[in-house]
Each structure stands twice: as structure tokens, then as C-alpha cells.
Amino acid sequence: MDSSGINHYIDAAQRSAKWHDEYKKEMKKCRFDTIAVHGIYSMQEALDFNQGSIIEPIYMSSSQAYRDSDEMEAALSYQIPTWCYSRIGNPSMYYLEGVLSMLETYGSEIEASCCATSSGMAAIFSALDPFLNIDPKRPESPMNFVANCQVYGGTHQQFASRKDKEKNIEWRKVVKSHDVDEWEKLIDENTRFLYGEMPSNPSQTFFDLEKVAAVAHKYGLPLIIDNTVGTPALIRPLTWGADIVIQSVTKTLSSSGFGVSGAVIARKNLDLKIDNPMLKADFGLYLKALPNRDNGPNISPMNAILALNDIRTLRSKVDLMSRSTMKIAKHLQNHKHIEQVDYLGLESHPLHELASKYMLLVDSEHDDLYNKKVNRYGHLMSLRIKGSVQDTRDVFDAFQRIWRATDLGRIKTVATIPSISTHQQQGEEARKMADIPTTLIRLCVGGEHPDDIIADLEQALAVIDGKKVVRTSPEYSAGGASSATLRR
Ligand SMILES: Cc1ncc(COP(=O)(O)O)c(C=O)c1O
Structure with missing residues (x-):
């Protein structure tokens, strides 16, 4: 083993990642309430790094310092866990992202990752945008997406004004969202994803998740679900076949009402037709490491801990x-x-x-x-x-x-x-x-x-x-x- 230079840090990171993975596996065996209360923050981590603080600390720092140039290189090339700069990541955000991934997949073997955002609207934008890139093989081809028409007003504006009207990305509206055939009929070769809000705000429309997921997968498309109203305490769409979940963390997850925040939680190893291996392997990490790093819609450490504290109950x-x-x-x-x-x-x-x-x-x-x-x-x-x-x-x-x-x-x-x-x-x-x-x-x-x-x-x-x-x-x-x- 070469323990000189950058490898010295990579080896240490691998040992630490192994320890953290084992801890997460242990936590996964716990009941929902225990996961909600403890998340991925362990007593060991508190004692070793956080002066024994029993509550996850708020890292109100814009950036992280490195021991030397080797550690910086390893970190900035994403070869070791790092948060380098709070626009991209930060330990406080990481605790929130860890608990949300576990709660949205609770009761299943599904592995998921999460990218927390500054609002629910930012989460929706972040989740959809990577599927709306121009196809280099067919640069002139139009794009569309299929989504129920009963969505939160802000989502409606993002879809109708920002995407459909301003960018010519057609929103194909499902009117009777419980009618699975209606979803399928709207799909063509230019469809990029299926999106559903359920139960919708305020109409409480609902559809058969399993069946709509099967339709999406028949065409190699992702099914993206806004689970804000249900929350993982009632519905876990990833366990029913959805690929990506949106949360306006602002809402029930943060019932005290202390701030605005959001999250994208996605299953790993997405089986989709899109030609983007990193996106498919780990969508949450992909968002954090690339588009959200560059677009900058991520959550503040303070809001992450405020949300985390509400999620416990x-x-x-x-x-x-x-x-x-x-x-x-x-x-x-x-x-x-x-x-x-x-x-x-x-x-x-x-x-x-x-x-x-x-x-x-x-x-x-x-x-x-x-x-x-x-x-x-x-x-x-x-x-x-x-x-x-x-x-x-x-x-x-x-x-x-x-x-x-x-x-x-x-x-x-x-x-x-x-x-x-x-x-x-x-x-x-x-x-x-x-x-x-x-x-x-x-x-x-x-x-x-x-x-x-x-x-x-x-x-x-x-x-x-x-x-x-x-x-x-x-x-x-x-x-x-x-x-x-x-x-x-
Ligand atoms: C179902 C649903 N999704 C998304 C959002 C947007 O979330 P935020 O206000 O956190 O941007 C809302 C806000 O009311 C909502 O009700």
C-alpha cells in the first residue's frame, strides 16, 4: 500500500467510509422512530469530532481547511469525503441528507442518496433539470414531460411558465391522474420524465404509484414524485417503484416552521434510458457534485439542523x-x-x-x-x-x-x-x-x-x-x- 502523498488520505478515507457504512447498516436495522431520532450521527462521531455534542452540530462555516496540498487535491477531486465549501456540502447538511435517505427507503433494501436544497422549489428544479438537456444526437428534437395537472401553485408556475412557455419544454398534463392509461398515452420518444404530486395540494388527487412506475420504466423514463404531503411516515414512493422523491422539507418535515428547505432523494443505480452513467449510478451525489455545485441551490447548515430536529418526532x-x-x-x-x-x-x-x-x-x-x-x-x-x-x-x-x-x-x-x-x-x-x-x-x-x-x-x-x-x-x-x- 502506497501511503505517501494523496494516497495517504485516500487510504484513511476508505477506512473511515467502511466504518460509516457499517454504522449505517446497523442503523438500518432500527425502527423508523429510532432512525428519525438518531439518523446517521453516532456517539462515536460526537466523541471523536464534536466534543461529545449529543445534537448534530451546526457548522456555520463557509469552507473547510486542509492539512496540506495532497489532502486538498484528494478532496477537490472527490476522492475523499469532503465538504470543501458549503455551497456544495457541509457536515450539517450531510446529517439531514443521511436521515432523509434512510427514512424514504425505510422497510426496504433500496439504497438511496439525497441532495438537500434551499427550498422545495429548488428541489423540484434540481431533480428535473438533468433530464432536460439537449440530446447531442438529435439537437433539434423537442422535449416534453408528463405530469399531473393538480400540483402545488409554485410547481404549476415552474412547469407552465419557466419550462413550457419560456423554454418550450412541453408540459403534457394528466387530468385524471388515477387513470394510468392517460399517463401512458401522453408519452412519446421526446418524453424525458414522469412527474406526480400525490396526494396533491390541495385537490388530494392520487394515483396508483406502482402502476405509473411500471409505465415509466416500460419507456426507460424516471418517475419523480413530490411526497411533501404524505411524508415518509405515510408513503415511501421509492419502495413502490418511483426513482426520485421530492420533499418540500419546509412543510411537515419541519412542522415548527423555522425555515424553508427542500430535498431530492433518489434510489441508486437507476435503470433508465438516459446516457449519463454518473447520474444513473448515484443521482443524489451527482446533483451535489455537479449541477448543484454549479447552479448553487443548496441548503444552509442552520436550516438543515432545524429541519433535522423536527424530523425526530x-x-x-x-x-x-x-x-x-x-x-x-x-x-x-x-x-x-x-x-x-x-x-x-x-x-x-x-x-x-x-x-x-x-x-x-x-x-x-x-x-x-x-x-x-x-x-x-x-x-x-x-x-x-x-x-x-x-x-x-x-x-x-x-x-x-x-x-x-x-x-x-x-x-x-x-x-x-x-x-x-x-x-x-x-x-x-x-x-x-x-x-x-x-x-x-x-x-x-x-x-x-x-x-x-x-x-x-x-x-x-x-x-x-x-x-x-x-x-x-x-x-x-x-x-x-x-x-x-x-x-x-
Ligand atoms: C406539495 C408541495 N411541493 C412543493 C412545494 C414548494 O416548496 P417550498 O415552498 O419549500 O419551495 C410546496 C409548497 O407549498 C408544496 O406544497
Whole structure:
């Protein structure tokens, strides 16, 4: 063994990688909650490198120093683990990426890697962009992608404006996303990927993941899933055949609401027709090492640790939020002022049976409370007011406990009217296609006692019976952005 120069560092890195791999293998044997709590940060690592700190440290440093030029060369040629510069990587990010890879593949032998990003939108952009390169063999050929039309408003804008309109990359919209044939019919030789958001925000559309993955793979295409609403506590798309998962880590994963962040988690050794061996071997690493290094959309160390801290209790929070949402949805189902309640957990929802195949509380069969597999349907529901647009706004304006905000997955219950907020910019026609009427209020149930949320909803709905809406006089802080163009 040559232990001189650069090889001295490479040998040490190999020994260390072996130790870390063994540790990850041990962690993989643990239950979901244990992985969520500990992730890939070990007591050994704490003692050897981090002064025994029991919580993963925040490395608020722009860059890393090297012992000598050999170590620098080995690091910058990616031959040893390095974080060299926080735009590319950083130990705090690495801890978050490690735990997300393990949680999204929990219960399977799948190996995955993750690239954390500065937002969910950055994650979506990062995951899709490598599949949208010009084909050198057919430089003139047009590109398209197939995705359901019921997506978060920001995703809609990225697809419709940034890709379809500005770059001529056609978005082929799947309207009835549970119809697998519709996905297949839209694919041709110029299709680059299939993309699905499920359950979608706010319409809660759902499709048979396994079947759509089979369609994608028949054509050598990747299936990319936005799993923000489900979270790995309920659905793990990679284990059902998807290739890449997107998370707006901002949402349920970071239920405290301390920051905006995202992640791309992908299975290794992708079996796709694209001619890019490194991308296929390890998509997460590829993103970090090349496109995201050059484009720079990565997460800050502070946000990585804030997210990591919330993820530790993910399963129990999702369980609680889901049970409360079910109670609220059932309560509202026959309310005189409500036209329709959309919640996948209700038997009356047309996609309830399909959702029940996929939406299961992870490890409920190992939980003394349940001792069997139990379905949970998440915290996202919507209600359609029986009345006018003004009635809808009056009910919304009367909420006292429920926060009016364009957010979801929070420990505090939040509500929005998507047609005037998150899904406003996409316009009426696109909202109609995605079934988002102006009378729809999206409710994301938090960790409060559900009876208090029901009481707030009841008093707000009573406004339709003629109770007056009390308005407060606005005061604005100097720090708030006022430009209309800054709306989400
Ligand atoms: C389903 C879904 N995906 C992606 C995003 C975008 O995430 P971010 O706001 O972190 O950029 C959102 C935001 O609301 C979302 O709801």
C-alpha cells in the first residue's frame, strides 16, 4: 500500500467510509422512530469530532481547511469525503441528507442518496433539470414531460411558465391522474420524465404509484414524485417503484416552521434510458457534485439542523395530525354550510380505496397502541363552502384559532383559500382543470386538540347565518415586502 502523498488520505478515507457504512447498516436495522431520532450521527462521531455534542452540530462555516496540498487535491477531486465549501456540502447538511435517505427507503433494501436544497422549489428544479438537456444526437428534437395537472401553485408556475412557455419544454398534463392509461398515452420518444404530486395540494388527487412506475420504466423514463404531503411516515414512493422523491422539507418535515428547505432523494443505480452513467449510478451525489455545485441551490447548515430536529418526532406528529384531521373531516361532512369535504380518509372520497393501499402509518404494527397496520391519511383536507365567494371569505376571515397563512404541515393549524393565494397565479382555467373552486378552503390540521379547531370552525361557519365579521385595522412592519410580485 502506497501511503505517501494523496494516497495517504485516500487510504484513511476508505477506512473511515467502511466504518460509516457499517454504522449505517446497523442503523438500518432500527425502527423508523429510532432512525428519525438518531439518523446517521453516532456517539462515536460526537466523541471523536464534536466534543461529545449529543445534537448534530451546526457548522456555520463557509469552507473547510486542509492539512496540506495532497489532502486538498484528494478532496477537490472527490476522492475523499469532503465538504470543501458549503455551497456544495457541509457536515450539517450531510446529517439531514443521511436521515432523509434512510427514512424514504425505510422497510426496504433500496439504497438511496439525497441532495438537500434551499427550498422545495429548488428541489423540484434540481431533480428535473438533468433530464432536460439537449440530446447531442438529435439537437433539434423537442422535449416534453408528463405530469399531473393538480400540483402545488409554485410547481404549476415552474412547469407552465419557466419550462413550457419560456423554454418550450412541453408540459403534457394528466387530468385524471388515477387513470394510468392517460399517463401512458401522453408519452412519446421526446418524453424525458414522469412527474406526480400525490396526494396533491390541495385537490388530494392520487394515483396508483406502482402502476405509473411500471409505465415509466416500460419507456426507460424516471418517475419523480413530490411526497411533501404524505411524508415518509405515510408513503415511501421509492419502495413502490418511483426513482426520485421530492420533499418540500419546509412543510411537515419541519412542522415548527423555522425555515424553508427542500430535498431530492433518489434510489441508486437507476435503470433508465438516459446516457449519463454518473447520474444513473448515484443521482443524489451527482446533483451535489455537479449541477448543484454549479447552479448553487443548496441548503444552509442552520436550516438543515432545524429541519433535522423536527424530523425526530415525525411519525408521532403525523399520526396525531392525521387522527385530528379525520375527526374534523367527519364532523364537517354533514354540516349545513358545507358543500363537500375533500379528505382521502373519508370513505366517501372517490380515491379512498386507492389511497388506503398506500397511506399507512409506518410501524403501526410495532406500536403497542395499534399492534396492526393502520391507515392514516395526513393533515391536508379541504372544505367547499355552500354559498358564495363572499361567504367563503367571511368564514375564512372569522377564524380565530386557525391561522390564515399559505402554509401547510405546521404544528399550528393553518388555512388558506388557494384560488386567491397559492394557486392564484395559474389562472382560472388551470384551477378549473385541477378542481380548485373559489369556494374551497384548504385546511392543514396541526397538533392542537381537534375539539378546539372544530369549535373555531363552527363559530366561523356561523358567520353565514348572519353573524358579523369583525375586522381589525392593519398596521405594517417596515420589514414586510409590499410588492405584489412577491406573492407566493
Ligand atoms: C406539495 C408541495 N411541493 C412543493 C412545494 C414548494 O416548496 P417550498 O415552498 O419549500 O419551495 C410546496 C409548497 O407549498 C408544496 O406544497
